[in-house]
Amino acid sequence: MILNSELTHKIIGYAMEVHTKLGPGLLESTYKECLYYKIVKSGFYVEKEKPMRLIYEDVILECGYRMDLFKDNQLVIEIKSVEALNDIHMAQVLTYMKLGNYNLGLLSNFNVVHFKNGIRRVVNGKPLFF
Secondary structure (H helix, E strand, C coil): CCCHHHHHHHHHHHHHHHHHHHCCCCCHHHHHHHHHHHHHHCCCCEEEEEEEEEEECCEEEEEEEEEEEEECCCEEEEEECCCCCCHHHHHHHHHHHHHHCCCEEEEEECCCCCHHHHEEEEECCEEECC
């Protein structure tokens, strides 16, 4: 079994490789497809555009929420290509984690010169900065 820190370290490494090869300025969908390919090529199981349902009282609602990438039923990976990450982007990751009862998330903005400035890790609902 791979530990949370090892898992996030590997995924961040793959994302850095994608960013190094492509650079900033492309569409979010491009980075998502390339990171998905890189993770799968490395032998890991990952889901793309995984539906996220909402349970309200006793009703299960399919509201159209989709996680960009979801690794081994434990890691929410949200990909952005924006000028800057802001609170609403982090709220999106935190919401997916809360709805699915997951304790690990990555928020990655590929539209930055240095990828380390675009990555945020979330553990147990608390954002961690590098």
